[in-house]
Amino acid sequence: MFYAEMSRPELAALKESLEREYAGIKAGDLDLDLSRGKPGSTQLNMLTGMLDCISTAEDVRSESGFDYRNYGLLDGVPEAKQMFSELLGIPQQMIIVAGNSSLNLMYDTVVRCMLYGTPGRDGKCVPWIKQGEISFLCPAPGYDRHFAICRSLGIKMINIKMREDGPDMAEVKRIVESDSSVKGIWCCPKYSNPDGVTYSDSVVRDFAALRPAAPDFRIFWDNAYAVHCLYGKDVVLDDIFTECRKNGTEDSVFYFASTSKISFPGSGVAIFAASERNLAQIKPILGVQTIGFDKINQIRHVRYFGSADGIRMHMKNLAGLIRPKFDIVLSALDADLSDTGIAHWTHPHGGYFVSLYLLPGTAKRTYELCGAAGVKLTPAGATYPYGIDPADSNIRIAPTYPSNGELRTAMHVLTVCARLAATEKLLAEGA
Amino acid sequence: MFYAEMSRPELAALKESLEREYAGIKAGDLDLDLSRGKPGSTQLNMLTGMLDCISTAEDVRSESGFDYRNYGLLDGVPEAKQMFSELLGIPQQMIIVAGNSSLNLMYDTVVRCMLYGTPGRDGKCVPWIKQGEISFLCPAPGYDRHFAICRSLGIKMINIKMREDGPDMAEVKRIVESDSSVKGIWCCPKYSNPDGVTYSDSVVRDFAALRPAAPDFRIFWDNAYAVHCLYGKDVVLDDIFTECRKNGTEDSVFYFASTSKISFPGSGVAIFAASERNLAQIKPILGVQTIGFDKINQIRHVRYFGSADGIRMHMKNLAGLIRPKFDIVLSALDADLSDTGIAHWTHPHGGYFVSLYLLPGTAKRTYELCGAAGVKLTPAGATYPYGIDPADSNIRIAPTYPSNGELRTAMHVLTVCARLAATEKLLAEGA
Numbered sequence: 043m044f045y046a047e048m049s050r051p052e053l054a055a056l057k058e059s060l061e062r063e064y065a066g067i068k069a070g071d072l073d074l075d076l077s078r079g080k081p082g083s084t085q086l087n088m089l090t091g092m093l094d095c096i097s098t099a100e101d102v103r104s105e106s107g108f109d110y111r112n113y114g115l116l117d118g119v120p121e122a123k124q125m126f127s128e129l130l131g132i133p134q135q136m137i138i139v140a141g142n143s144s145l146n147l148m149y150d151t152v153v154r155c156m157l158y159g160t161p162g163r164d165g166k167c168v169p170w171i172k173q174g175e176i177s178f179l180c181p182a183p184g185y186d187r188h189f190a191i192c193r194s195l196g197i198k199m200i201n202i203k204m205r206e207d208g209p210d211m212a213e214v215k216r217i218v219e220s221d222s223s224v225k226g227i228w229c230c231p232k233y234s235n236p237d238g239v240t241y242s243d244s245v246v247r248d249f250a251a252l253r254p255a256a257p258d259f260r261i262f263w264d265n266a267y268a269v270h271c272l273y274g275k276d277v278v279l280d281d282i283f284t285e286c287r288k289n290g291t292e293d294s295v296f297y298f299a300s301t302s303k304i305s306f307p308g309s310g311v312a313i314f315a316a317s318e319r320n321l322a323q324i325k326p327i328l329g330v331q332t333i334g335f336d337k338i339n340q341i342r343h344v345r346y347f348g349s350a351d352g353i354r355m356h357m358k359n360l361a362g363l364i365r366p367k368f369d370i371v372l373s374a375l376d377a378d379l380s381d382t383g384i385a386h387w388t389h390p391h392g393g394y395f396v397s398l399y400l401l402p403g404t405a406k407r408t409y410e411l412c413g414a415a416g417v418k419l420t421p422a423g424a425t426y427p428y429g430i431d432p433a434d435s436n437i438r439i440a441p442t443y444p445s446n447g448e449l450r451t452a453m454h455v456l457t458v459c460a461r462l463a464a465t466e467k468l469l470a471e472g473a
Numbered sequence: 474m475f476y477a478e479m480s481r482p483e484l485a486a487l488k489e490s491l492e493r494e495y496a497g498i499k500a501g502d503l504d505l506d507l508s509r510g511k512p513g514s515t516q517l518n519m520l521t522g523m524l525d526c527i528s529t530a531e532d533v534r535s536e537s538g539f540d541y542r543n544y545g546l547l548d549g550v551p552e553a554k555q556m557f558s559e560l561l562g563i564p565q566q567m568i569i570v571a572g573n574s575s576l577n578l579m580y581d582t583v584v585r586c587m588l589y590g591t592p593g594r595d596g597k598c599v600p601w602i603k604q605g606e607i608s609f610l611c612p613a614p615g616y617d618r619h620f621a622i623c624r625s626l627g628i629k630m631i632n633i634k635m636r637e638d639g640p641d642m643a644e645v646k647r648i649v650e651s652d653s654s655v656k657g658i659w660c661c662p663k664y665s666n667p668d669g670v671t672y673s674d675s676v677v678r679d680f681a682a683l684r685p686a687a688p689d690f691r692i693f694w695d696n697a698y699a700v701h702c703l704y705g706k707d708v709v710l711d712d713i714f715t716e717c718r719k720n721g722t723e724d725s726v727f728y729f730a731s732t733s734k735i736s737f738p739g740s741g742v743a744i745f746a747a748s749e750r751n752l753a754q755i756k757p758i759l760g761v762q763t764i765g766f767d768k769i770n771q772i773r774h775v776r777y778f779g780s781a782d783g784i785r786m787h788m789k790n791l792a793g794l795i796r797p798k799f800d801i802v803l804s805a806l807d808a809d810l811s812d813t814g815i816a817h818w819t820h821p822h823g824g825y826f827v828s829l830y831l832l833p834g835t836a837k838r839t840y841e842l843c844g845a846a847g848v849k850l851t852p853a854g855a856t857y858p859y860g861i862d863p864a865d866s867n868i869r870i871a872p873t874y875p876s877n878g879e880l881r882t883a884m885h886v887l888t889v890c891a892r893l894a895a896t897e898k899l900l901a902e903g904a
Contacts, residue, residue: 078544086542087530093769094525099518111517113509113738141572146763153584157602157626171588171602187761194761195588307544309769330618330625332577336767338524338740 044383045401045464050472057465063458064415072416074452079235079394080443081307085363088356089305092346102341110337116329122340126313128350130268130299131281136315138328141335144300144312148262149191150331151296151314155225155260156195158327161293161319162257170225170258178262179217179227181209183397183425183436185235188228188264192427199427200224204237208245215252222255226262232279233267236397236425236438238390243280250285254294263297269357270303271392272365283315292317301343303394304353304360311340361392367441367449371396374453384464396439397425398456404463405434411459417452475814476832476895481903488896494889495846503847505883510666510825511874512738516794519787520736523777533772541768547760553771557744559781561699561730562712567746569759572766575731575743579693580622581762582727582745586656586691587626589758592724592750593688601656601689609693610648610658612640614828614856614867616666619659619695623858630858631655635668639676646683653686657693663710664698667828667856667869669821674711681716683725694728700788701734702823703796714746723748732774734825735784735791742771792823798872801880802827809888815895826869828856829887833864835894840868842890848883 045053096102102110110119117123118139127134140147154160159167170176177198180189184204192199200217203210208231218224229249231241241249249261263282271277286292295317301310316324347353372389375398379385384401400408405422412419420438423429439456441449476484527533533541541550548554549570558565571578585591590598601607608629611620615635623630631648634641639662649655660680662672672680680692694713702708717723726748732741747755778784803820806829810816815832831839836853843850851869854860870887872880 080544083530083540083543086540089542090528090530093533094528097521097525099514099521102524109514109517111520111737111740112514113511142767143763143765149762153588156588157584187764190761194758306542306769308765309542309767327625330621331580332574333618334574334739336573336740336770338737339767339770 043381045468046383048468050469053465053469053472057462057469060458060462060465064411064462067455067458068415070416072451072455074416074444074448074455075418076440076444076449076452076456077418077420078443079303079440081303082443082445085360085442086306088359088363092305092342095346096338096342101345102338110341113333115337116325116332116334118335119337119340119344121344122311125344125347125350125353126299129353130265130313130315132283132297132315136283136317136321138314138321138325139335139340140312140314142309142312142339144264144266144298144302145187147312147314148188148264148298151262152191152195152197152226154324154327155258158323160258160260161323164257165319167323168258174223176223176225177221179209179214179224180427181227181229182427183236183431183438184228185230185264185266186420186424186429188230188262189427197225201427201432202227204234204239206239208239208241211245211248215248218252218254218259220255224254225256225258226260228262228264230264230266231282232265232277233270233390233393235266235393236395236436238388238393238395238397240277240279240391246280246282247285249282250289250291252291252294259294261295263295265297265299267303267393268299269354270394271357272361272368273391277391293319296320304357305343305346309339311335311343364442366446368396370446370449371439371441371453374450374457378454378457379460382461382464385460394440394442396441398437398439398460399435400437400460401464401467402433402435404460404467405431405437407463407466408437408456408460411463412456415455415459417455417459419456474812476899477814479899481900484896484900484903488893488900491889491893491896495842495893498846498886498889501847503882503886505847505875505879505886506849507871507875507880507883507887508849508851509874510734510871512734513874513876516791516873517737519790519794523736523773526777527769527773532776533769541772544764546768547756547763547765549766550768550771550775552775553742556775556778556781556784557730560784561696561744561746563714563728563746567714567748567752569745569752569756570766570771571743571745573740573743573770575695575697575729575733576618578743578745579619579695579729582693583622583626583628583657585755585758586689589754591689591691592754595688596750598754599689605654607654607656608652610640610645610655611858612659613858614667614862614869615659616661616695616697617851617855617860619661619693620858628656632858632863633658635665635670637670639670639672642676642679646679649683649685649687649690651686655685656687656689657691659693659695661695661697662713663696663708664701664821664824666697666824667826667867669819669824669826669828671708671710671822677711677713678716680713681720681722683722685725690725692726694726696728696730698734698824699730700785701825702788703792703799704822708822724750727751735788736774736777740770742766742774795873797877798880799827801877802870802872802884805881805884805888809885810891813892813895816891825873826871829868829870829891830866831868831891832895832898833866835891835898836862836865836868838894838897839887839890842894843887846886846890848886848890850887
């Protein structure tokens with residue numbers, strides 16, 4: 043029965059029963075974690091062969107004889123560029139294969155724009171830090187660590203509504219084309235964090251067609267889940283660079299990807315891609331920052347996966363492992379919440395998260411109740427700029443880390459807490 | 474015979490004979506490189522076992538069960554902290570074990586100071602970028618990439634004379650204690666790049682006793698060659714943190730080290746160390762920049778070397794390989810230049826370079842002559858701020874990369890070019 047249709051006595055009785063159930067859970071002394079998009083150990087064990095897949099001097103030498111154990115090659119190992127070029131459909135010459143973290147690349151990219159600027163339409167670079175207050179558009183809910191970069195650097199964040207096919211592009215266009223203090227937008231265009239949304243062709247085309255008021259506006263295109271399909275056929279994301287080329291706006295994109303959720307998180311490789319003009323500005327600065335990234339780890343990825351197809355095959359195997367975890371989450375939500383009317387949730391085709399929308403005003407309370415019962419969630423609000431979910435509704439569920447048994451338990455706790463929080467709220471409102 | 478004592482006809486005859494020798498060298502079509510402190514392949518082959526020294530899930534797990542294949546541990550693997558703590562004599566809690574490049578750490582540290590500041594004596598952080606023009610002291614000759622960071626970020630560089638026991642501390646003290654726009658100094662305190670100087674105890678104590686005019690002054694202590702002894706007993710560098718603790722100036726030091734010339738350059742690990750107060754400011758910012766560094770590579774170093782003593786033993790073996798290369802350089806200089814009076818050079822106990830001082834006004838010309846004859850040197854001037862050696866005298870020789878045979882050839886070319894440049898200069902002066 044939908045909670046909204048219940049009488050006060052019915053709600054009160056329900057609340058009491060949920061409280062009893064919650065007390066029982068609390069007594070169980072749980073310690074479970076649904077908070078981060080973090081692979082579980084079974085998933086990591088599938089990669090054990092990667093640890094020692096290179097062993098001789100030959101293995102770390104290029105066809106042309108370059109020794110990857112030594113200094114050099116600022117922009118990465120050619121074989122790795124080729125593999126990721128094929129995987130992502132981006133020309134090799136646009137790619138830098140970097141270190142172990144695309145987050146680090148994104149942070150460094152924003153910092154570089156702050157201190158050095160990025161080429162405007164006339165090619166001139168004016169450091170963002172010299173341009174007064176600047177802003178980023180933040181489609182929300184989104185990735186908390188994107189927002190943390192802006193917050194740390196004092197960049198104002200403007201919420202943009204996420205729809206089922208991507209950000210509200212009418213709003214994006216209106217703001218970007220009128221306000222020259224808007225310098226960037228955070229995008230997670232495929233199997234988005236946390237909603238699992240893949241931007242439609244029309245959204246990608248709208249991005250490419252933007253005529254920003256700021257000559258040095260950049261789209262931060264974090265394609266973190268490019269090959270992370272879980273159900274059915276992989277959804278195709280239109281290529282942003284191809285669309286931009288048609289519009290002469292190629293310079294407006296900074297593209298990021300990584301193998302953090304393909305190989306080992308923290309020991310993968312990160313990828314950056316940008317136009318020739320952007321790279322011509324970036325590489326000399328990057329060459330002051332470092333002599334080069336870890337090329338042995340780059341060639342390790344090439345030797346282990348062999349090719350883009352090797353990565354795709356590995357992702358299929360991984361999906362076989364992760365899919366049951368998503369099924370557990372979705373079944374629990376369906377079983378415990380579908381007849382309550384207090385929640386709706388996403389049914390992602392890929393990525394790392396299920397996004398749960400609770401009765402407005404109850405996400406924080408649900409988070410607290412879960413925490414007190416030993417189930418750690420991503421803090422309510424984290425998926426919004428400044429940690430403030432205007433509706434206090436969204437909870438991001440990360441199913442990959444716990445074992446299947448733990449996940450079942452954690453999900454039950456979550457739905458009990460969500461229902462308890464809803465009855466509290468509805469009773470308080472009616473009082 | 475000393476060139477300065479030669480008559481003009483003698484000099485002219487010498488020049489002619491050197492020109493003939495140079496022409497012969499040029500005809501030889503050489504392609505040799507003495508330019509960078511880069512290990513040779515024999516040195517790298519000594520580490521082949523490191524490539525596959527971890528192979529199972531057990532190998533990448535901590536004693537406490539932490540899985541280093543997964544996210545987490547922003548400041549590095551405890552076992553690695555312990556090993557480097559022992560190696561460098563720095564308390565573990567002061568250490569961050571980071572990514573593959575200490576240059577990257579140094580660049581990021583300066584950038585962080587620019588954008589966020591660093592705690593002043595009152596604990597407050599004022600971004601350097603908001604403090605008008607700022608300067609760094611640059612003991613010179615020094616490491617070109619230190620100077621490149623300042624140049625890239627628009628930080629003014631002030632030359633400080635290097636003496637046989639470290640920088641001219643009277644001058645350092647005078648400037649640092651009177652000019653609050655001086656925010657930092659670059660130090661390579663042991664087997665320095667390029668002079669091979671180890672700072673004396675008195676110099677280290679003087680650093681610790683500085684009372685900078687700027688409350689947010691920092692000593693960038695790049696201990697790049699901490700365990701890189703080549704001849705005899707390792708020289709002991711006084712511990713800067715210990716001396717600082719006596720003076721209450723522990724906050725003034727940012728300490729850097731790396732395994733770039735211990736394990737694989739580009740695939741080693743970098744180390745940062747700082748006081749509790751500095752780390753308390755830095756870690757939250759670092760946590761916005763990255764989720765963590767490559768922990769698998771960190772534990773790989775621990776498993777391979779086993780302990781600080783394991784590293785020391787490896788460095789002894791390395792020294793056995795590198796020492797003959799230094800001997801070749803020193804013998805060539807001795808044989809070809811000792812009776813000319815046009816040059817003097819360092820006799821380093823460790824590190825990666827021999828520093829050659831030619832007749833003032835001839836380093837650039839020598840560099841050009843070598844280049845045209847197929848021997849690549851570090852550009853003359855590179856070891857000074859803005860690439861300007863006021864005396865146009867210093868040439869940095871990096872003996873590690875070429876084979877011994879190549880090195881002998883390259884050194885002969887260098888001394889011929891140096892002598893030719895000297896005769897040109899002396900004849901032009903006398904004209």
